[in-house]
Amino acid sequence: xxxxxxxxxxxxxxxxxxxxxxxxxxxxxxxxxxxxxxxxxxxxxxxxxxxxxxxxxxxxxxxxxxxxxxxxxxxxxxxxxxxxxxxxxxxxxxxxxxxxxxxxxxxxxxxxxxxxxxxxxxxxxxxxxxxxxxxxxxxxxxxxxxxxxxxxxxxxxxxxxxxxxxxxxxxxxxxxxxxxxxxxxxxxxxxxxxxxxxxxxxxxxxxxxxxxxxxxxxxxxxxxxxxxxxxxxxxxxxxxxxxxxxxxxxxxxxxxxxxxxxxxxxxxxxxxxxxxxxxxxxxxxxxxxxxxxxxxxxxxxxxxxxxxxxxxxxxxxxxx
Amino acid sequence: xxxxxxxxxxxxxxxxxxxxxxxxxxxxxxxxxxxxxxxxxxxxxxxxxxxxxxxxxxxxxxxxxxxxxxxxxxxxxxxxxxxxxxxxxxxxxxxxxxxxxxxxxxxxxxxxxxxxxxxxxxxxxxxxxxxxxxxxxxxxxxxxxxxxxxxxxxxxxxxxxxxxxxxxxxxxxxxxxxxxxxxxxxxxxxxxxxxxxxxxxxxxxxxxxxxxxxxxxxxxxxxxxxxxxxxxxxxxxxxxxxxxxxxxxxxxxxxxxxxxxxxxxxxxxxxxxxxxxxxxxxxxxxxxx
Numbered sequence: 001x002x003x004x005x006x007x008x009x010x011x012x013x014x015x016x017x018x019x020x021x022x023x024x025x026x027x028x029x030x031x032x033x034x035x036x037x038x039x040x041x042x043x044x045x046x047x048x049x050x051x052x053x054x055x056x057x058x059x060x061x062x063x064x065x066x067x068x069x070x071x072x073x074x075x076x077x078x079x080x081x082x083x084x085x086x087x088x089x090x091x092x093x094x095x096x097x098x099x100x101x102x103x104x105x106x107x108x109x110x111x112x113x114x115x116x117x118x119x120x121x122x123x124x125x126x127x128x129x130x131x132x133x134x135x136x137x138x139x140x141x142x143x144x145x146x147x148x149x150x151x152x153x154x155x156x157x158x159x160x161x162x163x164x165x166x167x168x169x170x171x172x173x174x175x176x177x178x179x180x181x182x183x184x185x186x187x188x189x190x191x192x193x194x195x196x197x198x199x200x201x202x203x204x205x206x207x208x209x210x211x212x213x214x215x216x217x218x219x220x221x222x223x224x225x226x227x228x229x230x231x232x233x234x235x236x237x238x239x240x241x242x243x244x245x246x247x248x249x250x251x252x253x254x255x256x257x258x259x260x261x262x263x264x265x266x267x268x269x270x271x272x273x274x275x276x277x278x279x280x281x282x283x284x285x286x287x288x289x290x291x292x293x294x295x296x297x298x299x300x301x302x303x304x305x306x307x308x309x310x311x312x313x314x315x316x317x318x319x320x
Numbered sequence: 321x322x323x324x325x326x327x328x329x330x331x332x333x334x335x336x337x338x339x340x341x342x343x344x345x346x347x348x349x350x351x352x353x354x355x356x357x358x359x360x361x362x363x364x365x366x367x368x369x370x371x372x373x374x375x376x377x378x379x380x381x382x383x384x385x386x387x388x389x390x391x392x393x394x395x396x397x398x399x400x401x402x403x404x405x406x407x408x409x410x411x412x413x414x415x416x417x418x419x420x421x422x423x424x425x426x427x428x429x430x431x432x433x434x435x436x437x438x439x440x441x442x443x444x445x446x447x448x449x450x451x452x453x454x455x456x457x458x459x460x461x462x463x464x465x466x467x468x469x470x471x472x473x474x475x476x477x478x479x480x481x482x483x484x485x486x487x488x489x490x491x492x493x494x495x496x497x498x499x500x501x502x503x504x505x506x507x508x509x510x511x512x513x514x515x516x517x518x519x520x521x522x523x524x525x526x527x528x529x530x531x532x533x534x535x536x537x538x539x540x541x542x543x544x545x546x547x548x549x550x551x552x553x554x555x556x557x558x559x560x561x562x563x564x565x566x567x568x569x570x571x572x573x574x575x576x577x578x579x580x581x582x583x584x585x586x587x588x589x590x591x592x593x594x595x596x597x598x599x600x601x602x603x604x605x606x607x608x609x
Binding site: 023059060081082086088090092094095096099107108110112115 | 345349353436438441605
C-alpha cells in the first residue's frame with residue numbers, strides 16, 4: 001500500500017509538492033507530495049491527521065510554510081483568479097446568522113462575480129438541489145445543524161465549480177441525509193467534475209470513491225485504492241455507538257439477527273456500542289430493527305477507531 | 321490588430337465592471353452586517369448622546385425662559401463648536417471609528433465568517449477596502465445626521481423660522497457641511513489606523529493608549545502635536561468666530577490647509593498601505609483567534 005502509485009493519463013488537477021505547514025512548533029502537515037487527478041478523491045485520516053489543514057492549503061486559506069500547491073498548474077496562495085474554479089465547503093459551522101439561506105447564497109454568489117439575475121437563479125437552483133427551497137426565506141440562525149450543513153454544500157455546488165472541496169460534509173446529517181449527500185457527491189463526480197472529500201470514516205469514503213489519500217499525524221501515509229485499506233480492516237471491526245430508548249432490547253434483537261460481532265450496553269443505559277466486521281449488513285439490520293420494532297433511535301455514529309487501527313498498522317509497517 | 325486591442329479593452333472593461341460589482345456587493349453585505357448588531361446600538365448610543373444633552377438644555381431653556389424668545393446666536397455657535405471640537409472629535413468619532421475600524425476584520429474572524437470572503441475570486445485587498453468604505457458610509461451618515469439633529473434640537477426653544485434664518489442667512493449651512501466633511505475625514509483617519517490594529521491585535525485595548533495620546537494633544541509640546549490626528553482635525557474645523565481665543569490656546573499653532581492635506585493623505589496612505597500589506601499575508605486561522 002505504502003508508496004503505491006497509480007498511472008493516470010489525464011492532466012493533474014491538484015499538485016502538492018513537498019508541502020509542509022507548521023503552526024509554530026506544532027506540525028499541521030509535513031512534506032506531502034501528491035497529485036490529484038480528475039474524479040472523486042477521498043482524504044482519509046483520524047481526527048487531528050491534518051485533513052483540514054491540507055484542504056485549507058489547497059484552497060488558499062493558509063500559506064504553505066514550505067513547498068507548493070498548484071491547481072491546474074497555477075499557485076493558489078493569493079491568487080483570486082484560481083478561486084473562481086474552486087468551491088470549498090469548510091467544517092466551520094458559522095454563517096451570517098441574520099440572513100436567510102437565499103440571501104446568504106445570493107450575496108456570496110454576487111461576490112463571486114455573478115450579476116443579480118444569475119446569482120438569484122443559481123441560489124434558487126442550489127437550494128432546490130439540496131431540498132432547502134421550502135426554507136429559503138427563513139433565517140439561518142434558526143436552522144438545525146443538518147440544514148446548515150446542507151446550506152454550506154448548496155453554496156459550494158451553486159455555480160458548478162470545477163473543483164469541489166468538501167471537509168467532512170456528512171457530519172451532522174441523519175442517515176437519510178447522509179445517503180442523499182453521498183448520492184449527490186457521486187453524481188457530481190460522475191459529471192466529470194473533481195471532488196476532494198475528507199472523512200475519518202472509511203465506509204463513507206468507500207461509498208463514493210476508490211481513490212484515496214491517507215493522512216496521519218500530518219504525514220501522507222498512503223495514496224491509491226481504498227480496497228487495499230478495506231482488506232486491512234478485516235482484522236479491525238467497526239465500532240458503532242447507538243443511542244436509543246431501549247438499548248437492551250435493541251442488543252438482543254441485533255444478536256437474534258446475527259447483526260453484530262459484539263454488543264456492549266452503555267453504563268448510563270441510554271445506548272449501546274456494537275462491533276461489526278461488515279458495516280453494510282449491519283446498517284441494513286439496523287434499519288430493519290428500527291422499522292419493525294418501533295425503537296426510537298436518536299443517534300448513530302461510527303467511531304473512527306477502526307480506521308485509527310489501520311493507520312497504526314500502516315505507520316508500523318512504514319517504520320519496519 | 322485594432323480588433324485585438326479593441327477586444328482586449330472590452331475584456332478589461334468587463335473585468336473592471338465585475339470588480340466594481342463585487343466591491344459593491346461586499347459593501348452592501350458589510351452594511352447589512354452592521355445593522356441590528358450590538359455595535360450598531362453602541363453607535364446609536366454614542367451618536368445620540370450629544371442630542372440628548374442638547375435636548376436637556378433646550379428643555380431647561382424653555383422652562384426657565386419660555387418659548388420663542390430671541391436667541392443668543394453667539395452662545396449657540398459657541399455651544400456647537402465646543403460640542404464638535406470636544407465631544408465629537410475627541411470622543412464620539414474617536415470611539416466609533418476605533419471600534420468599527422477595529423472590527424472590520426476582527427468581527428469576521430470572531431464570527432468565523434472570514435473564509436466566505438477569502439474563498440471568493442476577489443482580492444483580499446478589495447475585500448478589506450470595500451469593508452472600509454461600508455464602515456465609512458454607515459458611521460458618517462449616522463453621525464452627520466445626529467450632528468444635524470443636535471443643531472435642530474438646539475433651535476427648538478426659538479422656532480423653525482429662527483433656525484432657517486441662521487442656516488441660510490448667517491451661512492451656518494456651509495459650516496454644517498464643513499463640519500460634516502471634517503467628520504468624514506476623522507472617521508477615515510481613525511478608521512484606517514484602527515483597521516491596522518484590528519489586523520494585528522485581538523482586543524481593542526490598544527485603543528486606550530491611543531485615546532490617551534490623542535486627548536493629551538493640548539498638553540503635548542508643539543512638536544508632538546503634529547503626531548496626533550486630532551491636531552489636524554481641530555485645524556480643519558471651521559471657526560464660527562464665537563469662541564474666545566484663550567479657550568483653545570492650548571492647542572497651539574494650528575497647521576495650515578496644505579499641511580492638513582499632506583498629513584491626511586500621508587496618514588491614509590501609510591495606514592491603508594500597511595493594511596493591504598498585512599491582509600495579503602493574512603491567513604484564515606480561527607482556532608488561534
